[in-house]
Amino acid sequence: MRRILRFLLHPWWIAEALVHPRRGRDYGIGLFAKLKLLRQIWRNSNQPGSASSFFEHVFLVTRLFEISKDLPGTVAEFGCYKGFSTASLSLACALTGRRLLVFDSFQGLPAPEESIHNFDTGLEVLYHQGQYTGTLEEVRRNVTLFGDVSVCEFIPGYFDATLPHRNPGERFVLIFEDADLPQSVRSVLLGTWKKLQPGCSFFCHEARDREVVKLFFDDRWWVETLGELAPGFVGSGAGIMSGPSLDWCCLGFTVRPARALQPPP
Numbered sequence: 001m002r003r004i005l006r007f008l009l010h011p012w013w014i015a016e017a018l019v020h021p022r023r024g025r026d027y028g029i030g031l032f033a034k035l036k037l038l039r040q041i042w043r044n045s046n047q048p049g050s051a052s053s054f055f056e057h058v059f060l061v062t063r064l065f066e067i068s069k070d071l072p073g074t075v076a077e078f079g080c081y082k083g084f085s086t087a088s089l090s091l092a093c094a095l096t097g098r099r100l101l102v103f104d105s106f107q108g109l110p111a112p113e114e115s116i117h118n119f120d121t122g123l124e125v126l127y128h129q130g131q132y133t134g135t136l137e138e139v140r141r142n143v144t145l146f147g148d149v150s151v152c153e154f155i156p157g158y159f160d161a162t163l164p165h166r167n168p169g170e171r172f173v174l175i176f177e178d179a180d181l182p183q184s185v186r187s188v189l190l191g192t193w194k195k196l197q198p199g200c201s202f203f204c205h206e207a208r209d210r211e212v213v214k215l216f217f218d219d220r221w222w223v224e225t226l227g228e229l230a231p232g233f234v235g236s237g238a239g240i241m242s243g244p245s246l247d248w249c250c251l252g253f254t255v256r257p258a259r260a261l262q263p264p265p
């Protein structure tokens with residue numbers, strides 16, 4: 001009921017975000033295809049195994065539709081759980097002619113190495129090894145049923161084991177990281193940041209977790225590991241679509257600048 005109310009309260013937002021003729025024009029995606037996609041996203045994000053919301057899926061898809069068709073690169077998801085965010089992304093990838101790379105251990109979270117605190121409450125967010133497990137078979141089945149599995153490539157394993165073996169020449173146009181732990185976010189940033197096309201977005205689903213958000217402002221870590229200043233983070237603490245009494249958005253993002261931010265000499 002609460003979800004339906006939220007949906008009904010935000011038609012203007014959905015219209016502006018996705019249905020607006022400008023979105024997806026480059027790819028020839030018309031109104032009918034967008035309405036169909038909205039219905040599919042609604043269904044996917046409301047599945048019992050989805051750990052992300054309708055608005056978050058819509059925001060990701062909208063950003064993908066805004067990317068110039070001529071810009072080469074794939075979409076990458078880090079952390080898929082049961083595959084329902086994957087399903088929505090795969091449908092948008094099919095409409096835009098992009099591949100979707102799905103990175104996950106398929107055995108849940110690794111053992112947490114540090115504590116994490118929620119911005120709103122100040123309380124520790126408790127995670128444990130194996131939490132959010134979705135097996136490769138489950139994910140493949142869900143994406144087959146609810147998405148477009150033909151655009152997906154699944155890369156099983158912990159990020160710090162799989163990412164170093166990727167082709168150095170690969171390029172990303174959108175990254176959706178939803179891996180919860182700061183150690184996992186660091187691995188994703190290390191393995192992908194230089195491959196993200198300038199001007200493109202790195203989405204992170206931990207906008208409400210202090211230790212993750214801090215990473216995006218940690219100049220020392222960025223300069224030591226990636227040779228540039230930290231890019232900052234849109235949505236720090238509350239997510240990009242939050243407001244008073246709204247607790248449903250954990251999504252924030254940063255954009256790779258056209259020219260890397262350098263520390264003063």
Ligand SMILES: C[S@@+](CC[C@H](N)C(=O)[O-])C[C@H]1O[C@@H](n2cnc3c(N)ncnc32)[C@H](O)[C@@H]1O
Nearest residue numbers: 051052079080081085105108158159178179184
């Ligand atoms: C919160 S769930 C993802 C939820 C999903 N995006 C959704 O919207 O339903 C977190 C996922 O991250 C994966 N994960 C976290 N850290 C990882 C790591 N270092 N390597 C591989 N997978 C990891 C877990 O296996 C789990 O599937």
